[in-house]
Amino acid sequence: MKLLLALIFFSISRCVFAQQMHIGLLTEFDIKKLKINKAIGNYHVMTDSTYLGFANSTDIIDVIYVSPNKMTVNFQGNSYDNINNLFLYALFEEQSIQLTGISPGFNSRQYEGDFEISAGKSGVRVINNIDLEAYLEGVIESEAGSSQHYEYYKVQAIISRTYAKKNEGKHKLEGFQLCDKVHCQVYHNKRLNNPIIDSAVSNTGHQILSDKNDKYAPTFFSANCGGQTCNPSYIWKESIEGLTSFKDTFCVYSKQATWTKSIPYIDWVTFIVKKYNFPIDDSLSLQLLNNYKQDERQAFYIDPSYGIPLKELREKFKLKSTYFSVRKDGEYMVISGRGFGHGVGLCQEGAMKMARTNYTCNQIIKFYFPDYLISKIIYN
Secondary structure, eight states: OHHHHHHHHHHHHHHHTSOEEEEEESTTSOOSEEEEEEEESOEEEEESSOEEEEEOTTOEEEEEEEETTEEEEEETTEEEEEEOEEEEEESSTTOEEEEEEEETEEEEEEEESEEEEEEOSSSEEEEEEEEHHHHHHHHHHHHHOSOOOHHHHHHHHHHHHHHHHHTTTTTGGGTSSEESSTTSOOOOSOOOOOHHHHHHHHHTTTEEEEOTTSOBOOOOEESBOTTBOOOHHHHHSSOOTTOOOOBOGGGTTSTTSEEEEEEEHHHHHHHHHHHHOOOTTOHHHHHHHHEEOOSSOOSBSSOGGGOOBHHHHHHHHTOSOSOEEEEEETTEEEEEEEOBSOOOSEEHHHHHHHHHTTOOHHHHHHHHOTTOEEEEOOOO
16 A cells, blocks of 8 residues: 555646646547557556566566456456556656557557556556656657757747647547647657757747647648648638638648549449539539649638538548649549648658758747747746
8 A cells, every 4th residue: 555655746746837738649540459568667566456567678567358347457467357547657767668459460669657557448548647748759750750950840840839738638539638649649659869969849848839828829730731821700600710721832742742643433423413412414513523723722622612621621531631623534533632631730851851941940830820929928
């Protein structure tokens, strides 16, 4: 009992002196068996009420899902049944563990911090409790890679920090704050101690974007806007103050600026006719259907009167963006698109280009978020 209380106090005391985030990991998988190994440093391992011991670099922990609230944990030659919660507490900062999927199989990922592992409704749930700044370094590595300009990393740090704070209740009902997928922020590995990324996060510490009322700014970002950012109302059916559509020439020669996809004509037409009651027998409408050109970003295919949202076509046919034109070519519809992602807010490849051509962090942020200010927050 004394050891349990000591561990709880140890965990709480670390939270007091750092801004802790609770991140849902491996959320795209329905995990039935998980392997935990290759710890860097030592981890305290315990269940709800039982201390199991230290895990080090040679130990392997197998977590096997049985049913809701029930897991089997194999550790150091012992098997523990009917476990609901498993906790791993790092003895020091910057220690990490490796998570590998056995069923289903997926590539290993490494993360720092502490971990809560439990039996959810249909699989093992993993939550990473980690300092915000360490989390941001992992996010930036996942989102932008390891070879960008220093000024770009500063931009991404401010944007990602703002997003994390503004949306920290996004997954509250699931028991964590943010997940590791793209609809939150990609977080597929721990920080790799890249000195440029670490410096960018450190030198923008506590900096966020805010509006005139000191509220967190809506810091949306996507890979490539295709030469024009998107009005939020085209994607989410509502306007967001401070975010508008404007031309962006910095990204137009990037690798994801253009793309092409061919879709069977019958699939394209059948979906549009059935879903939106498209007047296929009208010759003028058919002509417009078969030859649609989007010179500037729009919300609807052909014309709003047909009621066909471009975002729904993107979702149905797995297109890279809503910024595309269409032409019929024999038995196929050829989709010629621009950009990758929703296109709202910061264009990552555009911002990367700006940084490479000597624009500063502040200038880049001002270009994409002209109505917002860089300010500082004090963590609670």
